Amino acid sequence: MRDLTGRQETIKVPGKTVGQVIAALDAAYPGIRDRVCEGDRIGPAVAVSVDGRIAQLELFESVGEQSEIRFLPALSGG
Amino acid sequence: MRKKETGRADQSTLTGGYAVIGTRPPRYDAVDKVTGRALYGPDIRLPGLLHGKVLRSPHAHARILSIDTTCAEALPGVYAVVTAEDLPRAEDRRARLGEGAVNFKYLCDNILASAKVLYVGHAVAAVAASTPHIAEQALALIDVEYSLLPAVVDVLEATRDTAPLLHEHMGTRSLAGESRTPSNTASHFQQVKGDPEKGFAEADVVVEREFRTATVHQGYIEPHAGTAIWGADGRLTVYATTQGAFTARDQLAELLDLPMSRIRVVPTEVGGAFGGKVTTYVETVAALLSRRAGRPVKIVMSRSEVFLASGPTSGTAIRVKMGATRAGRITAAQAELYYEAGAYPGSPVGSGAGVMFGPYDIPHGQIDGYDVVVNKPKTGSYRAPGGTPANSAAEQVIDELAERIGMDPLEFRMLNSAKEGTRQIDGAVHTHIGCYEVLETAREHPHYSAPLEGPHRGRGVAHAYWGNWGAQSSSAISVNADGTVAMVTGSVDLTGTRTSLAMQAAEALGLTLEQIVPSVADTDSIGYTEVSAGSRTTVATGQSVVKAARDVIAQMSERAATLWGVPADTVSFHRGTFTTGQDATKSTTFGELAAMLSRTGGPITGVGNIDVQEWGAAFGTHIVDLEVDPETGKVTILRYTVVQDVGRAIHPSEVEGQMQGGAVQGIGWALYEGYQYDEGGQMLNPTFLDYKLPTALDVPSIECVIVEVPYPKHPYGIRGVGETPILPPPAAIANAIYRAVGRRMDRLPMTPGRILEKMGVI
Numbered sequence: 001m002r003d004l005t006g007r008q009e010t011i012k013v014p015g016k017t018v019g020q021v022i023a024a025l026d027a028a029y030p031g032i033r034d035r036v037c038e039g040d041r042i043g044p045a046v047a048v049s050v051d052g053r054i055a056q057l058e059l060f061e062s063v064g065e066q067s068e069i070r071f072l073p074a075l076s077g078g
Numbered sequence: 079m080r081k082k083e084t085g086r087a088d089q090s091t092l093t094g095g096y097a098v099i100g101t102r103p104p105r106y107d108a109v110d111k112v113t114g115r116a117l118y119g120p121d122i123r124l125p126g127l128l129h130g131k132v133l134r135s136p137h138a139h140a141r142i143l144s145i146d147t148t149c150a151e152a153l154p155g156v157y158a159v160v161t162a163e164d165l166p167r168a169e170d171r172r173a174r175l176g177e178g179a180v181n182f183k184y185l186c187d188n189i190l191a192s193a194k195v196l197y198v199g200h201a202v203a204a205v206a207a208s209t210p211h212i213a214e215q216a217l218a219l220i221d222v223e224y225s226l227l228p229a230v231v232d233v234l235e236a237t238r239d240t241a242p243l244l245h246e247h248m249g250t251r252s253l254a255g256e257s258r259t260p261s262n263t264a265s266h267f268q269q270v271k272g273d274p275e276k277g278f279a280e281a282d283v284v285v286e287r288e289f290r291t292a293t294v295h296q297g298y299i300e301p302h303a304g305t306a307i308w309g310a311d312g313r314l315t316v317y318a319t320t321q322g323a324f325t326a327r328d329q330l331a332e333l334l335d336l337p338m339s340r341i342r343v344v345p346t347e348v349g350g351a352f353g354g355k356v357t358t359y360v361e362t363v364a365a366l367l368s369r370r371a372g373r374p375v376k377i378v379m380s381r382s383e384v385f386l387a388s389g390p391t392s393g394t395a396i397r398v399k400m401g402a403t404r405a406g407r408i409t410a411a412q413a414e415l416y417y418e419a420g421a422y423p424g425s426p427v428g429s430g431a432g433v434m435f436g437p438y439d440i441p442h443g444q445i446d447g448y449d450v451v452v453n454k455p456k457t458g459s460y461r462a463p464g465g466t467p468a469n470s471a472a473e474q475v476i477d478e479l480a481e482r483i484g485m486d487p488l489e490f491r492m493l494n495s496a497k498e499g500t501r502q503i504d505g506a507v508h509t510h511i512g513c514y515e516v517l518e519t520a521r522e523h524p525h526y527s528a529p530l531e532g533p534h535r536g537r538g539v540a541h542a543y544w545g546n547w548g549a550q551s552s553s554a555i556s557v558n559a560d561g562t563v564a565m566v567t568g569s570v571d572l573t574g575t576r577t578s579l580a581m582q583a584a585e586a587l588g589l590t591l592e593q594i595v596p597s598v599a600d601t602d603s604i605g606y607t608e609v610s611a612g613s614r615t616t617v618a619t620g621q622s623v624v625k626a627a628r629d630v631i632a633q634m635s636e637r638a639a640t641l642w643g644v645p646a647d648t649v650s651f652h653r654g655t656f657t658t659g660q661d662a663t664k665s666t667t668f669g670e671l672a673a674m675l676s677r678t679g680g681p682i683t684g685v686g687n688i689d690v691q692e693w694g695a696a697f698g699t700h701i702v703d704l705e706v707d708p709e710t711g712k713v714t715i716l717r718y719t720v721v722q723d724v725g726r727a728i729h730p731s732e733v734e735g736q737m738q739g740g741a742v743q744g745i746g747w748a749l750y751e752g753y754q755y756d757e758g759g760q761m762l763n764p765t766f767l768d769y770k771l772p773t774a775l776d777v778p779s780i781e782c783v784i785v786e787v788p789y790p791k792h793p794y795g796i797r798g799v800g801e802t803p804i805l806p807p808p809a810a811i812a813n814a815i816y817r818a819v820g821r822r823m824d825r826l827p828m829t830p831g832r833i834l835e836k837m838g839v840i
Contacts, residue, residue: 035253038171044180045265045428046253052507056548056691070505071253073267073428073447 004029018048019059021069036071047072097653098584099794102731103591105577107347119303119319119346120378127305128157128206130367130377131213132360133220134387135195135202138229138453138759139242142193142202142222149219150205155212158370159220160363161203162190166335180357182332184422188456189333189362195224196244196421197455198760199386206367206375229453229759233418234395236262236452244421244451251423264423265449269431269504277410277442281401283482285475291467291808291826292752293393293418296460297743297771300349301384304361307374314365315342321355321570322609327601329358334365344600345570352743353459354389356609385764389458390753392417392425394467398434398475406485408494410442411435411503415468417449420456425449426464433805434468436502436543437513437697438476438494443503453759459611461740462544462801466747466808470826473540473809478822487539487813488521488699496543506545512723512787513697517541519785520699520721528717534706535716538814541699542805546798547612548690551622552605555583555630556683559676561669562593563630568607569619571598573736573800578616578728579623582794586627588654588668605687613798616728618690624793626686634671637678641666694789694797698722700741700806706818708837711830713749713815715776721783725797734782736800741780744807746772752827 005011013028015021026033036046041058048055049070055061063069110116147159168186191200203220207213228242235241241262249257251265278284305317314336320326323343331338348355360377368375379388395416401409413434417427427447435443460466480490495514501507520526520539530537553567565583569575580594587594608614631651639646644660657665675682703717720737727733750770754762763769788795812823821836834840 031255035255049505052501052505053509053692054506056689068505072269072504072506073431 004031015063017059018050018055018061018063018069021063022059045073096585098581098591099726099728100730102729103577103581105574106580106596107571107574107576111347116347118300118349119305119317120301122303122305122317122346122376124305124307124374126373128208128367128371128373128375129210129213130204130206130360130364130375131210131217132201132363132377132383133203133205133217133222134383135191135198135200137195137224137226138198138231139227139244140195140224141227142191142195143225144223145203146221147203149221150216153212153216153219155208156205156216157208157373158206158367159203159216160190160366160370162187162192164366164370165190165333168333181423185329185357186333188422189359197453199383199455200421201363201387204363204367206371230262231452231454231755231759233393233416233450233452236450237416237448244453248423262451263448264419264451267428267447269445270443271440271501271503271505272442274410274412274442274444278401280403281409282404283479284399284401285478285482286397286399287471287475287478287822287824288395288397289471289474289824291394291470293390293454294460294747294751294753295385295390295769296350296352296354297746298350298352298354301379301381302355302359302388303376303378304364305374305376306361306364306368308369313340313342315344316361316365317344317346318358318361319348319355320345320358321348321351321572321611323570323601324568324606325356325609326358326361330362330365333362342600342602345598348570348572351572352461353463353611356611357389357458359388381766382764385769386761387455389456391460391463392419392427392457392467393753394418396467396471398471400475400479402479402483404483406483406490406493408438408440411440412443413445413468413472415445415447417447417464418452418454418457419449420454421451422456423449423451425457426459428464430464430468432504432506432545433465433543434472437491437496437541439496439500440503445503454753461743461804465542465544465801465805466744467826469540469542469805470808470812473542473806474812474822477538477809477813477816488517488526491541492517492521508695510787510790511695511697512785513543515787516697516699516721516723516785519783520701523701523719523721523783525701525717525719525781530703532705534708534818535703536814536817537701537703538810538812538817539699539701540806540809540813541697542802543695543697544613544802544805545695546617546693546801547614548618548693549608549614550689551607551619553619553622553626553686554604554683555623555626556681557630557634557672557675559673561672562595563587563589565594565596565623566599566604567596567619567623568599568604569615570610572610574729574732575610575615575619578732579619581728582620583623583627585794586624587630588652613696613800617693617792617796617798618688620796621690621793622686622688624686625688626684629684629686630682633682633684634668637675638666638671640678641674692791694725694792696723696797696799696802698802698806700810702807702810702814704811704814704818706815706833708819708839711833711837711839713811713828713833715745715778718778719781719783720803721785722799722802723785723787723797724799725789725792726786726795727784728794728796730784733784733799737782737803738780740800740803741807742772742777744804745777745811748808748811748826748828750827
């Protein structure tokens with residue numbers, strides 16, 4: 001998504017949940033929401049990591065003031 | 079950390095202070111399964127049952143110009159004929175179903191092809207008739223006109239600009255958006271940590287290799303089967319060979335455009351799945367036929383249909399580059415993974431990327447993953463999906479790095495071992511793990527230091543990581559007046575989980591295993607439960623039954639309080655007995671209190687609904703000794719040891735079974751198995767005669783070493799066990815072959831012919 005953020009690799013935004021963070025990212029860099037969400041959910045091929053842990057609550061997952069959020073390919077099992 | 083060596087005649091338990099956990103009771107399902115009484119999908123019999131058969135494309139890639147079913151419909155004994163026209167149009171939208179993303183439009187098209195057929199075996203039409211033979215006759219009367227198209231079955235060929243396009247309007251999707259240029263590369267992702275260029279510059283030794291692996295099938299013995307029947311009220315019941323009744327229900331709801339409340343899925347016993355029975359194949363078709371015919375319809379795939387038209391796992395092309403210092407520290411790792419998705423997007427390339435370097439602390443890295451469509455059946459999950467090819471590549475390069483540095487292979491891995499807090503290339507951070515402990519246990523095992531003498535013999539090792547899974551489960555425990563309990567869960571029992579779940583309930587309730595009566599419910603009878611996959615069942619549904627058990631204890635404590643006239647919070651429960659701090663003379667057993675429920679307020683049912691959000695990863699190391707026949711290239715495995723961290727072994731025999739079973743499947747992947755295609759996209763070996771699975775003649779007794787580094791956020795410390803053991807075998811065997819004959823292998827399966835080619839004999 002660095003094409004939307006001017007090649008910045010790390011962005012700081014406010015938010016208390018993953019959903020609020022994505023909204024803030026999209027406000028600053030329009031189009032980001034569409035890259036990671038489908039409808040009102042995180043896209044099924046995307047996983048969100050908060051402080052190194054996959055966010056099972058997706059958009060409702062709480063984040064701290066210093067939390068690190070990453071977007072990854074969703075993994076699967078068999 | 080505790081460890082026990084098992085696999086010997088005097089197997090001991092791993093009780094760790096528990097009464098039931100760590101013992102080895104007979105499985106609940108064992109007697110029925112070994113005596114033939116267990117009811118599997120193909121065994122379903124219903125009054126008025128019709129037999130369904132599916133017409134499949136003989137071409138790998140073609141447009142469907144017309145389908146004429148007139149003659150088939152007129153055949154006496156035929157009650158229904160359906161094509162894609164009978165399916166509601168599924169939306170071009172994706173959802174997370176089972177364990178990965180599903181595009182419903184593609185799922186629908188895979189069930190019954192509409193405009194194009196995309197692989198040999200692609201379903202085109204289906205018939206329901208009074209006998210299977212009449213159904214087959216009717217298939218031959220369906221006239222399909224095709225316009226042939228060139229096919230592509232190689233993953234790298236499919237990425238070229240000149241390759242025939244499977245989906246003319248599909249671009250490459252990534253987090254950078256979707257490209258407008260049509261491509262067979264459905265998606266691309268890139269993960270970066272640090273500065274790989276800097277990391278390679280700091281390396282004293284760099285190894286770069288390319289690898290290829292074949293399409294491989296899960297090889298379950300039981301074929302797919304589905305029986306559908308509609309009630310007069312319009313509700314659909316489907317008996318399905320599925321790993322997840324709720325996932326199957328959700329797929330059916332979408333494909334048939336029905337509310338999920340109008341569908342009941344009854345999971346039958348499953349004769350092997352390994353990830354391949356998450357996606358529905360014949361169930362939807364059976365439902366369409368049954369609705370048209372007004373009678374129940376059963377469809378059972380043949381073995382060839384299973385190979386041609388279910389969901390094997392990806393063939394791959396993988397390039398790995400790694401660098402290390404002479405002191406043995408890995409400085410950088412880089413990989414490109416091209417995975418076949420089959421006819422529609424959705425390979426497990428993401429999972430493969432997520433685990434290949436996971437066991438190591440690597441400061442700089444980059445992984446690029448490509449999901450590529452080819453004219454083969456749409457891939458499905460196979461035990462640690464995507465992991466085995468990626469692990470095979472990485473662990474062979476690691477082996478070569480260790481050799482070039484002059485370091486012992488396990489010492490090299492231990493020096494670079496991940497630990498709690500290690501950040502992986504994709505950004506995920508390891509929590510409480512047993513990576514180092516597993517490596518250390520393998521290094522100290524007698525197998526690793528045993529002499530191996532004789533020509534053309536070699537020893538190899540490989541290490542692996544799998545993340546496992548949690549997610550949603552539902553269970554209910556009801557107390558019977560005789561002190562037994564009925565335990566109902568939504569988890570399909572693939573691997574003996576009825577028993578491992580009952581053991582957890584028994585431990586929590588202070589009961590014996592004989593006092594637990596487990597059952598697996600249909601979708602009308604229990605809350606939503608995720609698929610039995612991802613090594614989640616004993617972990618997540620286990621937490622669910624423990625929660626239900628604690629709910630039972632809380633309610634029973636209130637009854638005891640009522641009986642004794644004391645506050646409920648003064649009642650304690652320990653090892654099957656209730657007492658109160660208010661009166662030392664008062665105590666009652668679980669069974670005594672159960673007998674009084676009807677007089678103290680009525681029945682008690684404990685509920686355990688849970689969404690497990692944290693779970694423990696697992697690591698495994700395999701050691702293999704083998705011999706290569708220099709004239710035939712045949713590999714004989716002499717000794718095989720599996721070392722794995724399982725957190726806590728609930729049922730050690732079941733755990734060992736998983737370790738051995740995964741290892742055997744990995745051995746098959748390494749040495750024997752692979753789809754073979756001609757240039758036209760025809761599979762040449764779609765039967766067990768020609769697709770060789772390893773048998774008892776091909777593998778030695780596999781020694782299992784259970785390592786226990788309990789995961790602190792599970793009540794009993796459990797980690798998932800089922801998937802990790804399929805990851806190391808190909809690399810371990812390849813590394814052993816290198817030591818036996820001095821040649822590095824780069825292609826799976828490592829058949830005798832390929833070994834002889836590498837040796838220069840042919």
